[in-house]
Structures are given as structure tokens and as C-alpha cells.
Amino acid sequence: MATPNAPLVMKGGPAAGRLLAKVDAMSGTQVEACYQCGKCSGGCPLAFAMDYQPRQIMRLVQLGLEDEALASSTIWVCATCFTCTARCPRDIDIAGVMDALRVLATRRGLRPGDRNIGAFHRAFLDSVRRFGRGYELGLMLLYKLRTLRLTEDMGLGLKMLAKGKLALLPETAKGRAEVEAIFREAAEGAREAAEGARKAAEDSPETAEGAAAGPGRSKGAAGGDVR
Amino acid sequence: MKRVGVFLCWCGSNIAATVDVGKVAERVRLLPGVVHVEENKYTCSEPGQASIIKAIKEHGLERVVVAACSPRLHEPTFRRTLETAGLNPYFLEMANVREHCSWVHPDREKATDKAFDLVRMAVARVLKNEPLARGSITIEKRALVLGGGIAGIQAALDIADAGHEVILVEREPTIGGRMAQLDKTFPTLDCSSCILTPKMVDAAKHPKITLYTYSELEKVEGYIGNFHVTVRKRARSVDETLCTGCGLCQTKCPTKVPSEFDVGTGLRKAIYTPFPQAVPNKPVIDRENCTYYKTGKCRVCERVCEAKAIRFDQEDVLVEERVGAIVVATGFDLFDCSVYGEYGYGLYPDVIDALQFERLINASGPTEGKIKRPSDHEIPRSVAFVLCVGSRDEQKGVSYCSRACCMYSVKHATQYMDKVKDGRAYVFYMDIRTPGKAYEEFYKRSSVEYGVQFIRGRPSKIYQKGDKLIVKAEDTLLGRPVEAEVEMVVLAPAMVPKRDAARTAQTLGVSYDGFGFLNEAHPKLRPVETNTAGIYLAGVCQGPKDIPDTVAQASAAGAKVAALFSRDEMATEPMIARVDEALCSGCLWCKPVCPYKAIEARTVTEKVHGRTVSREVASVNAGLCQGCGACTVACRDGAMNLQGFTNEQVITAVDELLAGLRPACS
Numbered sequence: 047m048a049t050p051n052a053p054l055v056m057k058g059g060p061a062a063g064r065l066l067a068k069v070d071a072m073s074g075t076q077v078e079a080c081y082q083c084g085k086c087s088g089g090c091p092l093a094f095a096m097d098y099q100p101r102q103i104m105r106l107v108q109l110g111l112e113d114e115a116l117a118s119s120t121i122w123v124c125a126t127c128f129t130c131t132a133r134c135p136r137d138i139d140i141a142g143v144m145d146a147l148r149v150l151a152t153r154r155g156l157r158p159g160d161r162n163i164g165a166f167h168r169a170f171l172d173s174v175r176r177f178g179r180g181y182e183l184g185l186m187l188l189y190k191l192r193t194l195r196l197t198e199d200m201g202l203g204l205k206m207l208a209k210g211k212l213a214l215l216p217e218t219a220k221g222r223a224e225v226e227a228i229f230r231e232a233a234e235g236a237r238e239a240a241e242g243a244r245k246a247a248e249d250s251p252e253t254a255e256g257a258a259a260g261p262g263r264s265k266g267a268a269g270g271d272v273r
Numbered sequence: 274m275k276r277v278g279v280f281l282c283w284c285g286s287n288i289a290a291t292v293d294v295g296k297v298a299e300r301v302r303l304l305p306g307v308v309h310v311e312e313n314k315y316t317c318s319e320p321g322q323a324s325i326i327k328a329i330k331e332h333g334l335e336r337v338v339v340a341a342c343s344p345r346l347h348e349p350t351f352r353r354t355l356e357t358a359g360l361n362p363y364f365l366e367m368a369n370v371r372e373h374c375s376w377v378h379p380d381r382e383k384a385t386d387k388a389f390d391l392v393r394m395a396v397a398r399v400l401k402n403e404p405l406a407r408g409s410i411t412i413e414k415r416a417l418v419l420g421g422g423i424a425g426i427q428a429a430l431d432i433a434d435a436g437h438e439v440i441l442v443e444r445e446p447t448i449g450g451r452m453a454q455l456d457k458t459f460p461t462l463d464c465s466s467c468i469l470t471p472k473m474v475d476a477a478k479h480p481k482i483t484l485y486t487y488s489e490l491e492k493v494e495g496y497i498g499n500f501h502v503t504v505r506k507r508a509r510s511v512d513e514t515l516c517t518g519c520g521l522c523q524t525k526c527p528t529k530v531p532s533e534f535d536v537g538t539g540l541r542k543a544i545y546t547p548f549p550q551a552v553p554n555k556p557v558i559d560r561e562n563c564t565y566y567k568t569g570k571c572r573v574c575e576r577v578c579e580a581k582a583i584r585f586d587q588e589d590v591l592v593e594e595r596v597g598a599i600v601v602a603t604g605f606d607l608f609d610c611s612v613y614g615e616y617g618y619g620l621y622p623d624v625i626d627a628l629q630f631e632r633l634i635n636a637s638g639p640t641e642g643k644i645k646r647p648s649d650h651e652i653p654r655s656v657a658f659v660l661c662v663g664s665r666d667e668q669k670g671v672s673y674c675s676r677a678c679c680m681y682s683v684k685h686a687t688q689y690m691d692k693v694k695d696g697r698a699y700v701f702y703m704d705i706r707t708p709g710k711a712y713e714e715f716y717k718r719s720s721v722e723y724g725v726q727f728i729r730g731r732p733s734k735i736y737q738k739g740d741k742l743i744v745k746a747e748d749t750l751l752g753r754p755v756e757a758e759v760e761m762v763v764l765a766p767a768m769v770p771k772r773d774a775a776r777t778a779q780t781l782g783v784s785y786d787g788f789g790f791l792n793e794a795h796p797k798l799r800p801v802e803t804n805t806a807g808i809y810l811a812g813v814c815q816g817p818k819d820i821p822d823t824v825a826q827a828s829a830a831g832a833k834v835a836a837l838f839s840r841d842e843m844a845t846e847p848m849i850a851r852v853d854e855a856l857c858s859g860c861l862w863c864k865p866v867c868p869y870k871a872i873e874a875r876t877v878t879e880k881v882h883g884r885t886v887s888r889e890v891a892s893v894n895a896g897l898c899q900g901c902g903a904c905t906v907a908c909r910d911g912a913m914n915l916q917g918f919t920n921e922q923v924i925t926a927v928d929e930l931l932a933g934l935r936p937a938c939s
Contacts, residue, residue, distance in 0.1 A: 083703045084747030089733025135666035
């Protein structure tokens with residue numbers, strides 16, 4: 047997006063429908079049903095902070111403009127509150143689509159433009175991996191340490207502590223071994239996906255296609271993204 | 274063996290390009306019974322038909338097979354040809370070598386083989402054909418019109434003007450329907466009442482029209498030309514013959530309840546006529562709300578009535594009528610906007626629906642035409658009109674477009690801007706659909722001459738902030754979230770079938786779709802007929818439409834009825850089910866599978882071993898049976914046969930096919 051209004055080139059050919067097919071399969075919804083009414087964007091509590099409106103992300107997916115969709119801040123700003131999904135007149139799981147796009151972007155090695163977003167996601171996962179469930183105070187501290195925004199939100203944190211909304215000590219969930227196994231399997235899957243993508247890219251950049259693969263469990267699903 | 278002639282059609286290149294017709298002819302010549310084979314480029318053409326007639330006479334043909342297109346297209350044509358040549362028209366069989374062969378197969382050799390198989394089967398079948406004769410039924414030249422809205426009124430007037438008696442049944446205390454509630458009509462802005470009320474009066478005064486208001490259809494029996502209908506005339510609690518319509522009872526009645534006619538924007542009394550121009554102008558007592566019926570005291574209306582017309586002890590009356598045709602014009606309901614929690618309908622008083630807005634701008638409405646918002650009766654300085662509330666929403670509403678809302682919302686915004694000069698009207702839309710005469714021009718005028726603002730985006734949330742309502746949406750043309758601060762919101766609800774549409778359809782025995790709209794027989798070519806002969810559709814009961822389309826459909830239904838009534842008798846197809854009473858065991862498994870309610874039990878008396886015994890057998894009503902064949906499949910005794918399509922004919926054709934395949938299998 048060097049020039050803001052440079053034409054977006056639609057290349058056609060067999061690759062054109064690929065993003066749509068992939069996102070449909072991953073999110074279990076039909077993005078092609080979107081008729082661009084904008085009810086999602088109109089009710090989105092975070093639309094003000096997005097570069098593309100949620101409706102416009104649906105449009106990018108419909109047109110197969112993958113680079114544009116995966117590079118947008120929208121997919122990372124989305125808080126997955128599901129207001130859009132609940133209201134969509136065409137029954138599209140818009141929040142699910144955002145999820146799918148985040149997975150695709152991550153597989154491609156794309157990181158959110160705002161590094162705080164990544165830090166938050168990592169802090170959350172660390173907390174889940176360690177305790178088997180969310181530990182809000184730990185998450186906050188870890189996030190603050192990683193982003194060096196130590197004093198921000200301090201007042202709010204203290205207020206929440208005072209009202210008993212934050213536990214001082216973490217609670218641990220049962221079955222932490224199973225949680226750990228999930229994390230290990232996910233990491234393994236990601237490694238295999240990356241491996242598969244590399245191989246596929248060496249064989250032919252066009253044949254590797256993981257349209258039907260679900261997020262995290264795909265083998266070689268990232269192939270289509272490597273050009 | 275009967276002498277069979279086979280006529281093979283090329284259908285130009287439609288058949289000949291894929292099927293080697295000459296080769297088929299060579300092989301057909303060798304079939305038993307076939308004495309004449311002929312090819313024609315177009316068998317259905319005048320010379321083609323002439324060659325059939327000539328061959329029948331020259332070769333003494335007794336049975337004819339035409340191998341051409343689908344029987345749905347030209348079977349009637351060739352039956353007439355046989356009739357002209359003096360043969361029973363049902364001595365014809367068609368082999369469909371076009372739709373079932375040449376059009377769907379690419380391989381010429383295989384298609385030729387299949388074409389021969391089809392002809393072979395038809396030849397075997399035609400040898401089993403029996404002569405059939407058309408029956409006839411008499412036609413009762415009176416029509417029932419169900420629903421007294423603009424559709425029903427128009428259909429009734431057209432049928433009555435053609436000289437036939439009409440019974441017009443309306444559920445409400447007055448005829449007029451939805452159109453009576455409207456203020457003005459798009460795109461001409463002529464006043465709805467001014468064009469409707471004269472028609473209401475015409476219908477009531479027409480010597481050929483009998484009006485049953487406050488009445489409902491109870492039961493329908495019979496078939497085309499001979500329906501027996503039962504109508505329940507609900508107790509008005511007022512003697513219509515005595516009542517002068519002076520209205521004194523309504524003025525004196527102490528009980529006020531929300532008016533259905535004003536969609537809750539105004540009040541009516543417990544004894545009431547829905548609106549001053551009601552036809553008939555005779556009130557009814559709403560027994561659920563009347564103080565006398567609730568407490569046993571009051572009777573004010575009875576005391577003030579000078580005509581002594583109040584009848585507290587009146588009861589429902591069942592009226593039976595014989596009619597030859599029925600026009601269904603039962604109309605529609607509006608989608609319940611409170612399904613959308615995010616729009617706050619029913620929660621915020623100033624979020625109203627479009628029909629309520631019609632009452633607000635109507636000179637005879639509760640505000641006498643002044644646009645006053647419900648909460649504080651102030652004139653709103655800005656109004657948002659929201660389209661597609663329920664329409665085009667698969668998650669919370671209905672998938673279809675309601676067709677009229679774009680235009681009436683444009684009309685509402687225009688009317689608002691006309692009445693509130695310094696006002697602001699926002700129309701939130703997804704697409705503005707204006708496919709009608711002068712519609713697009715009306716839409717243009719609304720923004721160019723009246724300054725209506727159009728915002729392309731479906732609102733996501735409506736909430737109250739102080740004395741304002743905030744409508745949140747995305748302006749999808751800007752790609753930015755927008756918030757409109759308005760003082761009133763008008764929602765355009767989807768048109769949905771009447772709550773009891775399915776029950777009406779079942780009473781009548783006509784089919785309906787997944788929403789409850791009644792099905793026309795063919796979406797393009799038979800748009801006003803149903804699949805049940807003698808029952809016709811008009812207006813929104815068949816699907817959403819505006820007033821011009823409704824009136825056009827109503828007149829079309831009226832014309833269909835008039836055409837039916839132009840004859841004293843009508844011919845019936847002989848290809849219907851017939852019971853072999855000797856075989857029938859009277860189990861009546863056929864009865865529940867019959868979609869046309871054509872099968873009844875009948876008692877036969879016969880002599881068995883010298884003793885007289887009575888037993889039940891199935892019997893088919895020739896007027897109702899449509900020849901679908903469901904009963905023949907259900908029959909365990911093989912007693913039920915579809916004439917012209919008998920079990921024997923079908924099995925013979927299958928045997929012939931299998932016999933031909935045997936060498937290939939071994």
C-alpha cells in the first residue's frame with residue numbers, strides 16, 4: 047500500500063478463488079454470500095481503529111486479494127467479540143473469518159503491525175500453558191514487561207484488585223499434562239506445516255494447496271502462501 | 274395383433290444430429306405389429322400431421338407411436354391428429370427421443386441404440402392401450418373470493434361484471450384490507466382511500482356480489498366446478514339488517530382499546546367499526562374487551578341504540594354455499610420487528626414500523642396526518658427510515674426481498690420532507706429496487722426535489738441517547754462507520770404470509786412454500802392458478818407484491834374464473850385412477866396417500882355362494898383425481914390402475930426392454 051489508491055490487481059486464473067476456498071473451509075462459513083451491507087462494521091466496537099472495515103475484509107477475501115487482506119491491521123484489531131457474527135443477515139461467521147485470516151497470516155510469517163498485539167497473544171498463551179487456564183494478573187504483568195508499558199493502566203489494575211476482580215495467586219486447572227500435550231502437538235503441527243510449505247515451494251509453487259485443512263492441524267497448508 | 278404405425282421425428286437437427294434416425298427406422302420395421310414406419314423432419318408440423326392421417330387411412334393403422342419430443346409438449350397435438358383420422362386419441366404413445374435421448378447423450382451410436390430401445394418399449398406398450406373417453410362435469414357458475422382486500426375486491430368485481438355471482442368472504446368487520454390503512458400510493462402519490470373506497474362501495478352494492486364480513490372459511494369439499502364451502506359468520510352482536518350505522522353506540526361505549534386498524538397508534542371502542550369509511554358501515558362488538566361480556570354489566574350501547582340492533586345473544590352462523598371456482602386473496606402480515614433486539618422496536622417508543630407511519634401521516638389517522646412522534650407528540654426534526662427489516666436476512670428474518678418496501682420508504686421519506694420543510698430524512702438501504710413504471714423517476718425526485726439522504730448500509734444498532742435515537746451503521750460507500758442522530762426511526766418490515774396461511778392452504782387443499790406463501794402452478798406460465806383445479810390466487814398470499822401487481826393478478830384470476838364459467842360443462846381427462854372392485858380388499862391404503870382427497874370408501878353388495886354380502890371398496894372421484902398414480906403404488910391388491918398408464922402397460926414396456934437386453938448381458 048505504498049500509494050493509498052493504487053489499483054488492486056485481480057489476476058484471475060486458478061489462484062483467484064484460492065483464498066476464498068481456504069477461508070471458507072477454515073471458518074466453516076460462506077464469505078461469497080456477503081452482500082456488503084455493512085451491518086458488521088456498523089456495530090463493530092473496534093472499527094474506528096481498523097484500516098479496513100470488517101465488510102471490506104469480506105470483499106478482499108471474495109476477490110482473492112490475499113496480500114491486502116493478510117497485511118491489514120483489521121484482523122489483529124478484531125477482538126473476536128462476535129457482535130458481527132450474531133447480526134450478519136447472510137449468516138457469515140465474520141469473527142471466524144478473522145480467525146482464519148490470522149492463522150493464514152501467521153503461517154506466512156506475517157506479524158501484526160502493532161507489536162503489542164503479538165505480545166498480548168503470547169502472554170495469554172504462556173499463562174494458559176503454565177496454569178492450564180487464564181491467570182489475569184500474570185498475563186498483565188508479562189504483557190507489561192514485554193511491551194515496557196509498565197505504568198499504563200496501573201490505576202485500572204488497582205481498582206480491579208480492590209473490587210476482587212483479579213486474583214493475586216494463579217489457580218491451576220486439572221489435566222495440565224493434557225494441556226501441555228495440546229501445546230506440543232500444535233507446535234509439532236506448525237513445524238510440519240512449515241516443512242511442507244518449504245518442500246511444496248521447492249516442487250512447484252502452484253500445486254501445494256491446503257484449502258480443506260483446518261487451522262493448526264494442516265500438513266503443508268501454508269504452501270499456497272509461498273510464492 | 275393390432276397394426277402399429279411408427280413415426281420418427283428428426284426435430285430438425287435436434288434429434289437427427291445425435292440419433293441416426295434412418296438406422297432406428299430400419300430396426301423398428303422388424304418389430305412385431307409394426308406395419309408402417311416413416312421419418313419426418315418435423316412431425317408436429319402441418320405436413321407431418323397430414324402424413325400421419327394419410328398413413329392411418331392407407332395402411333389401416335390401429336395404434337400409433339410417435340418418437341419425438343416430450344409428451345408434455347406435443348402429446349395433445351398428436352392426440353388431436355389421431356382423433357381427426359377417426360382413431361381413439363388414446364391409441365397414441367410417444368417415445369421421448371429428444372429430452373430423454375438426443376439432448377442428453379453425446380455418443381451417436383449409443384444414442385441411436387437407446388432411441389431404438391425407447392421406440393421398442395413404446396410399441397410394446399401401445400399394443401396394450403385401451404380406448405378411453407373423456408368425461409364431463411357440470412360447472413356451478415358462482416365464485417367464492419376469499420379475502421376482501423384490494424385483490425379480493427378486484428377479482429370479485431371482475432367476475433361479477435362478467436355476469437357471475439360472487440361470494441366475497443372477509444375475516445375483518447370491513448372489507449378494504451391493507452390498502453385501506455395506507456395514506457398515499459407510490460409513485461403517483463394518489464390518495465389510497467380515494468381510489469379504494471369507491472371500489473369497496475361498488476363491491477358492496479353490486480347485485481351479483483354477496484358480502485360476508487367478520488366471516489371465515491370453515492370447510493371446503495368437492496372439486497372444480499362443484500365446490501361445497503362452509504363459511505362461519507361470526508357473531509357481530511349487532512343485527513345488520515336493523516343497524517343504521519349512526520355510530521352513536523361507538524361514541525357512548527366506555528371501553529377503549531388499542532386499534533388494530535391504527536396498528537396501536539390510536540384507540541378504538543369495544544363496539545366499533547375499524548374506520549369511518551368501513552363497508553359495511555355496521556359495528557361489531559369485540560367480546561374479549563366488552564365490559565358487558567366481562568362483567569355482565571354495562572349495556573350502554575343497547576340503551577342508546579335507537580334502531581334496537583344490539584344482539585348480545587347472537588351466535589355464529591354456518592352458511593353453506595355451492596361454488597364452481599375459488600379465488601384466494603388472503604393477504605399478508607408484517608414481520609415482527611421486535612425480533613431485532615438491536616433495533617429496539619417495542620422498547621423505544623419512537624422506533625415504529627412503516628404501517629404505523631402510514632397511520633401517522635394519514636389525514637384520517639389518530640394524529641390527523643400530523644407527523645407526531647409517539648413519545649411526546651412533538652414533530653421529529655429528523656427521521657431515519659430503515660429498509661430490509663426481516664427481508665433478505667437469513668439469520669433472523671426471511672431470505673426473500675419484500676419488493677414494495679424500497680418504494681414505500683422512498684415515499685415515506687418524500688412525504689416527511691414535504692410536511693416538515695426543515696426536517697432531515699435518512700434512508701438506510703442496501704439496494705434501492707425500483708423496477709416499475711415511473712418508479713426510478715420517483716426515487717430520483719425524492720433526493721433531487723425533496724432532499725432525502727440515502728445511506729448505503731444496514732444499521733447495526735439503534736439506541737436512545739437523551740431525547741435522540743442514534744442509528745449506527747457503516748456508510749459502505751465511504752467505508753466509514755457513521756452515526757445518525759434522529760428523533761424517530763421507521764422500520765420497513767418484511768411482508769410475511771398470514772399467521773394461519775398454512776391452515777388456509779390445508780383447508781383448500783393447495784400447496785404452499787416453506788414460508789407459507791401459496792404456490793402457483795407454474796412460476797411463469799400459470800401464475801394465478803394453483804395445482805388444484807378451480808382454485809386461483811391473487812395478491813400477496815402468493816408472494817410479496819405492490820398494489821399495481823396485486824390488482825393485475827386479481828384481474829387475471831378473475832379472467833380465469835370467467836373463462837371457466839364460459840362453458841356449462843368441462844371435459845375431464847380420462848387418465849385417472851380406476852378401481853377393480855373384484856380385486857379391491859377395501860384396505861383403503863390408497864386413501865391417505867391421495868393428495869387430492871379423491872378416494873372414499875364405498876359399500877358394494879354382491880352375491881357370494883348364493884348369499885348376499887356387503888363389503889367396503891375404494892372408490893375414485895373422477896372430478897378430484899388428477900391422475901398422479903400414488904394410489905396405484907400403495908395398492909396391495911393390484912386393484913388400482915391408472916387408465917392409460919396401467920400396471921400391465923408399464924410391465925409390458927419393462928419386459929420389452931429386458932428382453933432386448935438379454936443377448937447383450939449373456
